Amino acid sequence: MGEEEKKQxxxxxxxxxxxxxxxxxxxxxxxxxxxxxxxxxxxAVVMTDGQVYAYSNMRTGSDSPESARNALNLGxxxxxxxxxxxxxxxxxxxxxxxxxMADRSITEIACHARGAHFIYGPEVRTVLDIGGQDCKxxxxxxxxKVTNFLMNDKCAAGTGRxxxxxxxxxxxxxxxxxxxxxxxxxxxxxxxxxxVVYAKTEATGLLRKGWAVNxxxxxxxxxxxxxxxxxxxxxxxxxxxxxxxxxxxNRGVIERLTKEIGVEPMHTExxxxxxxxxxxxxxxxxxxxxxxxxxx
Amino acid sequence: MIIAGxxxxxxxxxxxxxxxxxxxxxxxxxxxxxxxxAVKESLDAAxxxxxxxxxDVDKISGTGAGMEEIKDASMKVNEIRAMAxxxxxxxxxxxxxxxxxxxxxxxxxxxxxxxxIDFAINEKCAAGAGAFIEAMARAIEVELxxxxxxxxxxxxxxxxxxxxxxxxxxxxxxxxxxxxVKEDISKAIHDAMASRIVSMIRRIGxxxxxxxxxxxxxxxxxxxxxxxxxxxxxxYIPADPAxxxxxxxxxxxxxxx
Numbered sequence: 001m002g003e004e005e006k007k008q009x010x011x012x013x014x015x016x017x018x019x020x021x022x023x024x025x026x027x028x029x030x031x032x033x034x035x036x037x038x039x040x041x042x043x044a045v046v047m048t049d050g051q052v053y054a055y056s057n058m059r060t061g062s063d064s065p066e067s068a069r070n071a072l073n074l075g076x077x078x079x080x081x082x083x084x085x086x087x088x089x090x091x092x093x094x095x096x097x098x099x100x101m102a103d104r105s106i107t108e109i110a111c112h113a114r115g116a117h118f119i120y121g122p123e124v125r126t127v128l129d130i131g132g133q134d135c136k137x138x139x140x141x142x143x144x145k146v147t148n149f150l151m152n153d154k155c156a157a158g159t160g161r162x163x164x165x166x167x168x169x170x171x172x173x174x175x176x177x178x179x180x181x182x183x184x185x186x187x188x189x190x191x192x193x194x195x196v197v198y199a200k201t202e203a204t205g206l207l208r209k210g211w212a213v214n215x216x217x218x219x220x221x222x223x224x225x226x227x228x229x230x231x232x233x234x235x236x237x238x239x240x241x242x243x244x245x246x247x248x249x250n251r252g253v254i255e256r257l258t259k260e261i262g263v264e265p266m267h268t269e270x271x272x273x274x275x276x277x278x279x280x281x282x283x284x285x286x287x288x289x290x291x292x293x294x295x296x
Numbered sequence: 297m298i299i300a301g302x303x304x305x306x307x308x309x310x311x312x313x314x315x316x317x318x319x320x321x322x323x324x325x326x327x328x329x330x331x332x333x334a335v336k337e338s339l340d341a342a343x344x345x346x347x348x349x350x351x352d353v354d355k356i357s358g359t360g361a362g363m364e365e366i367k368d369a370s371m372k373v374n375e376i377r378a379m380a381x382x383x384x385x386x387x388x389x390x391x392x393x394x395x396x397x398x399x400x401x402x403x404x405x406x407x408x409x410x411x412x413i414d415f416a417i418n419e420k421c422a423a424g425a426g427a428f429i430e431a432m433a434r435a436i437e438v439e440l441x442x443x444x445x446x447x448x449x450x451x452x453x454x455x456x457x458x459x460x461x462x463x464x465x466x467x468x469x470x471x472x473x474x475x476x477v478k479e480d481i482s483k484a485i486h487d488a489m490a491s492r493i494v495s496m497i498r499r500i501g502x503x504x505x506x507x508x509x510x511x512x513x514x515x516x517x518x519x520x521x522x523x524x525x526x527x528x529x530x531x532y533i534p535a536d537p538a539x540x541x542x543x544x545x546x547x548x549x550x551x552x553x
Contacts (some may be wrong), residue, residue, distance in 0.1 A: 062473055153459060154459050155421070155460045156460045156461075156463055157461035161462055162462065182422060193420075194421070195420060195421045195422045195461075196460075196461075197428075197431060197461045198399060199422075201306075201399075205329050208329050209329075222542045
């Protein structure tokens, strides 16, 4: 693919991997892996005795088994850990049943709650996961166990995919959308269409009327914030509010959303996209500890 | 008496001229972003088609999403009322009418005089409107007009998982990658949309005769899928179904005058 063509893909974000410099995997008793194959992104988290040792975050391809394989490879890259060292592997996410190296699969709802509980801490009671093609509002207890949840996986409004469409429409790299949406003199009215298809038409009309690109971005970020608000409002927000998934990185949506909710979200240094895979790895760790998880 | 009926829709603006209740001229233009000039353009085209001047028109009746921009209208007719009256005008035996346009889908239950009794409506989601087929046509790189005839060539039933037009786009791209032929994909697209329109019709009850108006009625692939989903042999469609609501608006005004 030529450089020129790559520049056209405004939805594209940087794939990454990370290794914990403070851990020597050779010293670990139990190594577990969680692989989250989502509709848009895939992650692999490698844990040694329940601590994150390494992870990867990348785009899901058209083939789930291959995406799982690529995520694991990228996660183990540069660690010198052989795959045979893994004691237990759990698949989660939309493509969880298609993770060939997994010993079992667990739903992404359970994994996200467990993972959010890990990366944000035990105070977490409400988890909002805004993924590529769905949005989940989850309530959990002090152990990170799910008590209730609501989910939208039918409509692109209020999901990462909707934002990708807008990044492409307005030729703004998706990672810049949040910041640029604040570069406006005055906060505009939100885009009124819910449907992403109609919102595109509406945005084109706004540009024609002379709106600046950043103003349209602001109007869409706030429409998206409101859309997500209507979901989370239905389940009720308890303090200890954690946001996971790719959209958690978009300040434009998150700040407008939390302003509407009136509850400050918690902060983390972790990549918010790894919550599902981290939760899966933790479930694996618990199973092995109990003697229930044995590599097939 | 000469009456003009104008339907300013999301995609197209349609005008009809009625002389003593008979259609004598029609004009259609893309609505674009300037609704007021689209209204004027389509009316001018209809007047030219009828061979009359603007001053010959006694009254103007407006309907559609952009009806507020029809400044010369002496009456604004709600879309539900317009489509109910249109169905009755073309087919007095009509008891259910569905209007599927570029950005909306509606179903209305009507009585023998063309009065609306109950209705269901979708203006929020592209999955139940012409925009769905348009978006899918772009995704599989087929001209919109070819979509319907293409669907008719397939007898396969591939279920679509996605409802949302945005998600369905990725799904049909997946079907192309899986080497599914475009005829079968097109059929799957029309089936999916027909099932959405039918579930809307079922909310008000399926009572024959069923009339369809709106631009999507021009799509034979969609009409075929609609009949199959409804389990009926015939859906009544007037000539130039896109003008249905415009005719309805004009007839409402005529009856009130």
